Every structure is written in C-alpha cells, then in structure tokens.
Amino acid sequence: MTAISSILGINRSIVESRQALLDLQLQLATGKKVQTHGDLGLQSARILSLRSELSQIEGYTNTISLIDIRLDIGLLSLERIRELASQTKSDALSVGFEPLANGQTIYQQEASVRFDETIALLNTEVNGRHLFGGRVTETDPVLPAREILDGAGGRAGFKQIVSERRQADLGADGLGRLVLTINPASTVNIAEDAAGSPFGFKLAGATSTLSGTTITGPAGVPPSSDVTFSGTLPSDGQTINLSFDLPDGTQQSIILTARSSGPLLAGEFLIGADANATAANFESALTTAIETEALRSLSAASLFAAASNFFDFDAANPPQRVAGPPFDSATALIDATVNDTVFWYQGEDSPTSARQSSIARVDDSISIAYGVRANEDAFRDVLKSLAALTVETFSPGDDNASNRYNEIRLRASEALSFPSGNQAVADIITELTVAKTVAGRAVERHRASDAFIRGIIGEAENADIYEVSAQILSLQNRIAASLAVTASLSQLTILNFL
Numbered sequence: 001m002t003a004i005s006s007i008l009g010i011n012r013s014i015v016e017s018r019q020a021l022l023d024l025q026l027q028l029a030t031g032k033k034v035q036t037h038g039d040l041g042l043q044s045a046r047i048l049s050l051r052s053e054l055s056q057i058e059g060y061t062n063t064i065s066l067i068d069i070r071l072d073i074g075l076l077s078l079e080r081i082r083e084l085a086s087q088t089k090s091d092a093l094s095v096g097f098e099p100l101a102n103g104q105t106i107y108q109q110e111a112s113v114r115f116d117e118t119i120a121l122l123n124t125e126v127n128g129r130h131l132f133g134g135r136v137t138e139t140d141p142v143l144p145a146r147e148i149l150d151g152a153g154g155r156a157g158f159k160q161i162v163s164e165r166r167q168a169d170l171g172a173d174g175l176g177r178l179v180l181t182i183n184p185a186s187t188v189n190i191a192e193d194a195a196g197s198p199f200g201f202k203l204a205g206a207t208s209t210l211s212g213t214t215i216t217g218p219a220g221v222p223p224s225s226d227v228t229f230s231g232t233l234p235s236d237g238q239t240i241n242l243s244f245d246l247p248d249g250t251q252q253s254i255i256l257t258a259r260s261s262g263p264l265l266a267g268e269f270l271i272g273a274d275a276n277a278t279a280a281n282f283e284s285a286l287t288t289a290i291e292t293e294a295l296r297s298l299s300a301a302s303l304f305a306a307a308s309n310f311f312d313f314d315a316a317n318p319p320q321r322v323a324g325p326p327f328d329s330a331t332a333l334i335d336a337t338v339n340d341t342v343f344w345y346q347g348e349d350s351p352t353s354a355r356q357s358s359i360a361r362v363d364d365s366i367s368i369a370y371g372v373r374a375n376e377d378a379f380r381d382v383l384k385s386l387a388a389l390t391v392e393t394f395s396p397g398d399d400n401a402s403n404r405y406n407e408i409r410l411r412a413s414e415a416l417s418f419p420s421g422n423q424a425v426a427d428i429i430t431e432l433t434v435a436k437t438v439a440g441r442a443v444e445r446h447r448a449s450d451a452f453i454r455g456i457i458g459e460a461e462n463a464d465i466y467e468v469s470a471q472i473l474s475l476q477n478r479i480a481a482s483l484a485v486t487a488s489l490s491q492l493t494i495l496n497f498l
Contacts, residue, residue: 054453057446060362064443067360071370071436074131075429077121078372082425084114085382085416088389092413097402103393107409111389116145118382122374132374134348134357141347141374148344149391156321156341158310159391165306167327168199169247169298176201176244176294180287186275188283190242191224197331199322201252201290201298202245210234210258212275227282229275234258236271242286244293246301248308248411254289256282266292295400300407303392304415307384309333310341314375315349344383345375355431362442368435377423385412 088111095107122132123140133141142148151157171177177193177200192203203218203225212232217225227240235258242254258278259268269285272278309320319336336343348357357371389412394401418424 057450061446064439077124078429089413089416092409097405099394108389111386115386119145132372134373136347161310162306164322164327166302168322168330169302172328174291176298186279187226187228192222194331195222204243204245206242208240209238229278236260247305248301252297296403297407303388307388311380311384362439370435378425381415385415
C-alpha cells in the first residue's frame with residue numbers, strides 16, 4: 001500500500017509539474033506571464049487603468065505630432081513673409097527713382113513679385129488644410145493677386161479703388177478740395193470745399209513770421225482760415241507755414257517765403273506795393289504750391305488711404321468706396337458690396353482672437369491656440385504696402401513723379417516698420433513659437449509617462465525569459481527524477497523486497 005500511495009503521489013506531482021512546464025513554455029513563447037487580464041488577479045483593474053492612460057497619451061502625442069507639422073510649415077511661411085516685408089522696407093531707403101519703359105522702377109517690380117509671393121504664402125496648405133483662414137480650412141483664404149489688383153467679373157479691384165479715391169482727393173481743379181478766394185482784397189481765404197468730407201487737404205493750422213499779417217482759423221463749417229495783410233508789409237525772407245492733414249493720417253506743411261524782388265523760386269511770393277497786391281501775389285503762389293503738393297504728398301496719401309479702404313474690412317465693416325460718379329466732387333464714402341467690389345479675404349471673419357480659431361488639447365489640463373487668419377493687421381499692412389507700390393506708375397514728363405515716388409516709398413517703409421502698438425509679423429511668429437514650445441514640452445512629459453507606465457505594466461505582464469528558462473530546466477529535471485522514481489517503484493514486488 002505504501003508503494004502504491006507513493007506512486008500515486010509522484011504521478012500527481014508529475015502531472016502538476018507538466019502543467020507548470022506547459023505554462024512556462026507558453027510564457028517563453030509569448031513573453032507574457034499571463035494570457036488574459038483575468039489571470040492577473042488583483043492587479044487586473046490597475047493594469048486596465050494604466051492601459052487606458054497609455055491610450056490617452058498616444059492620442060495626445062498623435063495630436064501634437066500633427067500640430068507640429070502644421071506649426072513648422074506655418075512658421076516657415078511666416079518667416080518668409082517677415083523677410084519679404086523687411087527686404088521691401090530696407091530697399092525703400094536705398095533705391096533711387098529710375099522708371100523703366102512701363103513707368104515703374106525695379107523696386108516696384110520687385111514689390112509686385114513679393115506681393116504675389118505673400119499671397120501664395122498666405123494660401124499655404126498642409127494635407128488639404130489651409131493654415132491662414134482661421135476655421136475656414138477647405139479653400140484659399142486669399143484671392144489670386146491679379147484678381148485683387150485688376151478686379152474680376154465686373155467687380156472693382158484695387159486699381160479702380162485707387163483711381164476713384166485719387167479723383168476724390170485731388171478734386172476737379174487739382175487743389176486737393178480746397179477753395180482759395182480773396183475777400184476782401186487784402187485777405188486770402190483758404191477753405192475746405194465741403195463739411196465732413198473725408199477727401200483732400202484738411203486745414204490743421206498755420207504759423208507765420210510775416211510782419212503785419214494776421215491768421216485766423218481754421219474755424220467754421222466747412223473749416224476755413226484767413227490770411228490778412230495790412231499796411232505793414234512782410235519783410236524779405238519772412239515765412240508762413242500752413243499745415244494740412246492728409247487722408248492717410250499724415251500731415252504736410254506748405255511754406256511760403258516773402259521776397260522783395262524776383263526772380264522767384266518755387267515756394268516764394270513777391271511783396272507787393274500794398275496789402276492788396278501782396279495778398280494777390282500770395283494767393284497765386286499758394287495756389288501753385290497747393291497744386292504741386294496735391295500731385296506729391298496728397299496723391300501718395302490718397303494711394304495709401306485707398307489701400308486702407310480696400311484691404312481693411314471685417315464682417316461688420318465692409319470695404320469702402322467713393323460715393324460716385326462723379327468722383328472728383330464726391331463728399332462721402334459708401335460700403336462696397338460683394339457684387340461691385342472684390343473682397344480679397346475669403347477666410348473666417350470673426351471678432352474673436354485669430355489664435356483661438358484653432359485649438360488643440362495637448363494634455364489633460366493644457367490646450368494650445370495656434371490659428372492664424374490672413375486678414376490680421378500685420379498681414380494687411382504688408383499687403384497694403386506691396387499693393388500700393390505695385391499699382392503706381394509714373395509718366396516721363398511728370399515733374400512731380402520723383403517727389404511722389406519718394407513719398408510713396410517712405411510711407412511703405414514706415415508701414416513695414418510696424419510702429420509701436422501695431423501688430424507685426426514677428427508678433428505672430430512669437431505666439432506660434434510659444435504654442436510649439438508648450439506642445440513640445442507636453443510631448444516630452446508624455447514620453448516620460450509612457451515609459452514609466454509601460455515599465456509598470458511590463459513588470460506585471462511580461463515574463464523574464466532567463467528566469468522562465470531556468471524554471472523550465474528545473475522542472476524538466478524534477479519531472480525526469482520523478483519519472484525515474486516512479487519507474488523504480490513500479491518494479492518493486494514482495495519477492496524483490498524480501
């Protein structure tokens with residue numbers, strides 16, 4: 001009985017060892033300690049929770065990877081736009097006035113190429129998603145350059161807006177919407193031609209060193225100023241300085257110098273025999289000076305005012321056009337419509353922050369805003385300056401062409417300097433770089449968490465092949481020994497025992 005009991009016990013041990021051996025061989029083959037989460041016992045819920053966290057981390061890292069591509073390409077486009085603006089600004093300070101056969105300088109032709117490139121950059125897309133249209137990602141946010149400048153389908157483009165605005169600012173007589181009269185005979189009256197009109201020169205003030213001369217105004221509706229001469233006539237070399245506000249927000253002065261004899265140069269007037277004669281000479285010289293300045297600074301200011309009228313619009317404020325025809329006597333601006341004017345920007349038009357138009361969660365408690373719209377102030381300033389340089393032409397016989405050209409390029413340079421308080425392209429680059437940095441730090445944390453969590457899961461689930469191999473060898477030896485003992489016991493009889 002004892003031998004039989006021993007044999008049964010050894011057989012049971014062999015069966016259990018063989019099952020353990022099969023389990024170890026399965027671990028060796030799969031690399032896993034268990035084949036189902038249920039086999040983990042009390043650790044099962046914890047491991048499932050950790051795997052859920054891994055899945056969430058994977059989702060964040062995939063999102064960050066996609067955003068990183070968009071940000072990299074978007075930042076490359078922005079850097080190029082900033083470079084184009086910087087080149088245009090610096091070139092404006094160094095180029096001379098040498099128009100070619102088409103009436104434009106090489107600098108202007110370069111500006112035209114840069115205008116086209118800027119628009120192409122603002123239409124950048126990644127995998128069919130346009131980066132500069134805010135939430136409108138399926139189509140180009142900016143119309144083609146030629147359509148913007150020349151118009152399309154009967155709708156006015158920028159060139160037409162410039163033409164209409166210039167007519168309104170210069171007026172039919174070329175005096176910048178000013179009216180000059182002598183009334184009474186010793187008083188020269190300078191008046192704006194209409195109350196509340198946004199066009200032409202606006203009286204800003206006057207200073208004088210002219211003896212015996214008084215200046216009143218500007219005052220009244222429409223505003224006017226009087227320059228009154230008296231029996232005490234000005235002395236040679238004395239001056240009067242008249243200041244005018246221009247349509248683009250800048251200011252221009254006209255300085256006239258009194259002379260006792262000729263010949264007279266531009267900006268000089270002859271002191272007459274009495275107050276009446278001096279007033280008449282002054283009025284004539286002022287008329288000529290205003291006509292000249294209208295073709296110079298006023299025309300340049302009109303060009304940039306037209307650029308603002310055309311490019312600066314949003315959902316609540318459409319582009320502006322001169323209320324006409326006739327345009328040279330117009331006194332107001334009116335809202336453009338999509339039926340009569342090209343609306344250059346076709347992306348999302350919202351009063352909310354452009355960055356908020358694209359938001360991505362990169363961590364449980366962290367989101368980044370990385371949207372951009374092509375109608376942001378910085379981009380509009382670049383487009384306005386390049387467009388203004390692109391459309392202007394100069395006639396060979398125009399004595400004021402060089403001065404007007406200088407006024408235009410200096411205005412372009414000023415705009416592309418992005419004065420304090422104005423959004424610059426560099427500001428947008430900085431904001432997106434910060435978003436990229438935040439996303440980059442988040443992905444570093446996710447990678448560290450991923451490795452840590454996988455380590456915990458690995459300890460619970462993964463088998464150590466060296467340990468398993470050793471256990472298999474030990475079991476094999478034990479089974480072999482057990483089989484040998486079983487074989488010996490099976491041959492034991494009473495005769496052998498005796």
